[in-house]
Amino acid sequence: MAFSKIRVLVVDDSPLMRSVLATMINSFPDMEVVGEAPDAPSAREAIKQLNPDVLTLDVHMPGMDGLEFLERLMRLRPMPVVMVSSYTEGASEVTLKALELGAVDFIGKPRSDAEHTMESYAEELAEKIRTSRWARIRTRSLAPAVHQPxxxxxxxxxxxxxxxxxxxxxxxxxxxxxxxxxxxxxxxxxxxxxxxxxxxxxxxxxxxxxxxxxxxxxxxxxxxxxxxxxxxxxxxxxxxxxxxxxxxxxxxxxxxxxxxxxxxxxxxxxxxxxxxxxxxxxxxxxxxxxxxxxxxxxxxxxxxxxxxxxxxxxxxxxxxxxxxxxxxxxxxxxxxxxxxxxxxxxxxxxx
CATH class of the missing domain: 3.40.50.180 (Methylesterase CheB, C-terminal domain)
Incomplete structure (x- = not known):
């Protein structure tokens, strides 16, 4: 019985990072990268044309950054998004904001060291994409939250x-x-x-x-x-x-x-x-x-x-x-x- 692969759009301003992520994702039989985009305008057009199931989105991009793009995306066309973030304090604060805006999950940029291999990273990325595909999307109001418990x-x-x-x-x-x-x-x-x-x-x-x-x-x-x-x-x-x-x-x-x-x-x-x-x-x-x-x-x-x-x-x-x-x-x-x-x-x- 044929199964439908998870269609992924990779959005990152770095050609190298797009290539690395795409190679990892395409190595799994249940998913495929259907497109790549270097910035928000390109990503918007790719979403319209390719109708991906899941988006991987860089936190920092030129022009319209990842947060602004995510905010608009969740208002106009809510879909599963996995944020790709660097392991820095500033990036972590932005990533937490992205989760508040409706991103399903996040993962750090690929790195290889004593505790992390590229193989283990690819497995983690694939698992997050699979989970995000069927996740319930929580959209947020764009109005400032009034925190009154x-x-x-x-x-x-x-x-x-x-x-x-x-x-x-x-x-x-x-x-x-x-x-x-x-x-x-x-x-x-x-x-x-x-x-x-x-x-x-x-x-x-x-x-x-x-x-x-x-x-x-x-x-x-x-x-x-x-x-x-x-x-x-x-x-x-x-x-x-x-x-x-x-x-x-x-x-x-x-x-x-x-x-x-x-x-x-x-x-x-x-x-x-x-x-x-x-x-x-x-x-x-x-x-x-x-x-x-x-x-x-x-x-x-x-x-x-x-x-x-x-x-x-x-x-x-x-x-x-x-x-x-x-x-x-x-x-x-x-x-x-x-x-x-x-x-x-x-x-x-x-x-």
């Missing part, structure tokens, strides 16, 4: 710190925006929240900083041995697994540079496993949009240890992968839409 401000939090429940959350594809929405519904004195979002280490600091400016709780990139406190959100750094450990003075973060789990470091399973071991019924587990199975087994162990567990529902996920896997094995106690899941989690964490 009214529900979170209004929720009473009396006794939250004495109850001592800790929220542990995992996400992947589509997670940067889902996490933002989740945290914007949290009050300033919310229970402690530990988060694993699959993301390179050069991006997690910018991600935490961005969230800190948009949300009422304090948001930080987690360090090793930090005291876990109410009103603070700890984002796992991209170079280490994040765990919870108990000391004589209370709960602390623990960072481990051990081998990847489920091909990820940080891994959601590692965080959830530590929550099951250390916190038991004093934890609340949350799994949001993302591709793959990371977090499913760990969430099951959390539920078996007495924790409350929540999964994002299919209708509101960009990619219903991780929540689906957790639901199928009985790890998810309740499914909820992204609009409602924070309210339910908060209620469970203070009950």
């Amino acid at each position: 009214a529900m979170g401000r209004a929720m009473p939090m009396t006794g939250a710190t004495s109850v001592g429940k800790t929220i542990c959350l995992g996400a992947s594809t589509g997670g940067t925006e889902a996490i933002k929405d989740f945290l914007q519904s949290m009050p300033a004195n919310c229970p402690p929240i530990l988060i694993v979002q699959h993301m390179p280490e050069s991006f997690t600091g910018s991600f935490a900083k961005r969230l800190d400016g948009l949300c009422l709780p304090r948001v930080v990139e987690a360090g090793n041995g930090e005291r876990i406190e109410a009103g603070t959100v700890y984002i796992a750094p991209g170079h280490s697994h994040l765990r919870i450990k108990r000391t004589g003075s209370g709960l602390q973060t623990e960072l481990l540079r051990s081998e990847p789990v489920n091909r990820h470091r940080p891994s959601v399973d590692v965080l959830f496993d530590s929550a099951a071991e250390v916190l038991g019924r004093q934890a609340v587990g949350v799994i949001l949009t993302g591709m793959g199975k990371d977090g499913a087994r760990g969430m099951l162990r959390m539920r078996q240890a007495g924790a409350r567990t929540f999964g994002q529902d299919e209708a509101s996920c960009v990619v219903y992968g991780m929540p689906r896997e957790a639901f199928l094995i009985g790890a998810v106690e309740e499914q909820a839409s992204l609009d409602d899941i924070a309210r339910r989690v908060l209620a469970a964490s203070v009950s």
Whole structure:
């Protein structure tokens, strides 16, 4: 039975980069590059003529840059976009903005070093293209967002710190925006929240900083041995697994540079496993949009240890992968839409 290849348009101002990406993409039998474009005007015409399934888009381009082009594209012809970004702080901030505008995912520029080979890069690129092809596109209003987490401000939090429940959350594809929405519904004195979002280490600091400016709780990139406190959100750094450990003075973060789990470091399973071991019924587990199975087994162990567990529902996920896997094995106690899941989690964490 014949199958339809994923049709990809590569947009990058560098002829060399276009050639490298096209060669990688064409090496996979289920996808093909149907066109290349060096700038926004050329990309616009290529989209009209070629009708690609997925676009790879450079963050920085001459004339109309990648962000402006993406913003117009998502308004006029929403389609799956994978941003291609360099591993710099400035590029990471622009990439996070691109995800806010509706890009499904991002990947760094190809590089070859001790930890990254061109073969592994090509596999990662192909996986992101496949995932993006079937992702639910989230378009954003062009009007400036008014960040008023009214529900979170209004929720009473009396006794939250004495109850001592800790929220542990995992996400992947589509997670940067889902996490933002989740945290914007949290009050300033919310229970402690530990988060694993699959993301390179050069991006997690910018991600935490961005969230800190948009949300009422304090948001930080987690360090090793930090005291876990109410009103603070700890984002796992991209170079280490994040765990919870108990000391004589209370709960602390623990960072481990051990081998990847489920091909990820940080891994959601590692965080959830530590929550099951250390916190038991004093934890609340949350799994949001993302591709793959990371977090499913760990969430099951959390539920078996007495924790409350929540999964994002299919209708509101960009990619219903991780929540689906957790639901199928009985790890998810309740499914909820992204609009409602924070309210339910908060209620469970203070009950």
